[in-house]
Amino acid sequence: MQLNFRAAAIVAICVSVAPAFGCAAFRHGYTFSDYRGQVLNAQRGPGATRLEIEANYDPALRIHVGDKGDPDYIVVADLREVALVYIERDEIAWFTRPRFSNRGLLRIQSPIPGELLRYVDEADRSRAVEKKVDRAMRELGPSNAQESAQRETITDGIEQCYAIPTHSAASVSCDVGYVDGILSMVIEFESREAADNDWESVAGDAVSTFCAASNQSNRASFVYLSTQDDLRAYSCELDKWHDWQESQQTGSST
Numbered sequence: 001m002q003l004n005f006r007a008a009a010i011v012a013i014c015v016s017v018a019p020a021f022g023c024a025a026f027r028h029g030y031t032f033s034d035y036r037g038q039v040l041n042a043q044r045g046p047g048a049t050r051l052e053i054e055a056n057y058d059p060a061l062r063i064h065v066g067d068k069g070d071p072d073y074i075v076v077a078d079l080r081e082v083a084l085v086y087i088e089r090d091e092i093a094w095f096t097r098p099r100f101s102n103r104g105l106l107r108i109q110s111p112i113p114g115e116l117l118r119y120v121d122e123a124d125r126s127r128a129v130e131k132k133v134d135r136a137m138r139e140l141g142p143s144n145a146q147e148s149a150q151r152e153t154i155t156d157g158i159e160q161c162y163a164i165p166t167h168s169a170a171s172v173s174c175d176v177g178y179v180d181g182i183l184s185m186v187i188e189f190e191s192r193e194a195a196d197n198d199w200e201s202v203a204g205d206a207v208s209t210f211c212a213a214s215n216q217s218n219r220a221s222f223v224y225l226s227t228q229d230d231l232r233a234y235s236c237e238l239d240k241w242h243d244w245q246e247s248q249q250t251g252s253s254t
Helices: 005-021 023-030 045-057 059-068 114-119 122-140 145-167 192-216
Strands: 039-041 073-078 081-086 091-096 105-109 173-179 182-188 221-226 230-235
Touching: 023 045, 039 045, 045 059, 045 073, 059 081, 059 091, 059 105, 114 122, 114 145, 114 173, 122 145, 122 173, 145 173, 145 182, 145 192, 173 192, 182 192, 192 221, 192 230
Parallel strands: 182 221
Antiparallel strands: 039 073, 073 081, 081 091, 091 105, 173 182, 221 230
C-alpha cells in the first residue's frame, strides 16, 4: 500500500514540533486551505474530519459538541471563525477565536438563514424547511377551525419562501418572522437594482400566496425587499409598495 506523502509529512512534523506547539494546532492550520469556505456534512467524509480537527484544537467547541452533539454541517470561515449547523434546532453555533487564543467565543444564530440551505443535502433541506414552518406556525398562535384553511395557505407561502434560495440562480435569501410586531416575509437581494428587477420572477408566487392567506384571515402582514443597507416594504393589506429606506429606520425582530 502506497503511503500518502502529505499525511506522512503531517505526522512527522507533528511528532517533531508537538512538544513546543502541539500537533492539534499545527494540523488545524496546515489543513485549513482544504476546508475554507465550504459547507461540509459533519457526519461523514471531509466534514467529519474537519470537525475532529476543530474539536481537538478549540476546547470551547469541543465542550459544546460534547454537550449538544455533533452538528449536521460545519463551515470553516477562516482560521479564527467556524460555524456548526444544527438542522433540528434551526440554529448555527458560531465560534470566534480572539487573536492568540484557541478558545472560541460562542454566538448562537437562529434561525438558519435560507441562503445557506442551498448548500445542504436535499433531505436536510426539507427537514430544515419543515422546522422553519413549524416555528412560524407557533408564532402565529393557536387557530380555530375557521382559520385552519388560511393557516394551511400561509404554510404554503412560507414553504415557497424557504425554497427560493435553493431554486434561484441569483444570490437571494428568504425568511419569515416579525418586523415591528407584524408577521413579515423578508427577501434579501444583493442590491436595490436586483431586488426591483428580479423580485417578481424570483419570489412572486411566494409573495402572492403569503399575502392572499394573510388577507383572507384578516391578519396584517408585510413583505420586505432587503439589501445590506436598505429595505422596501409592501403592505399585503393595502396592496402597496413603499419607497426604499435605510434599514436602521425600521426596527425588526425575528
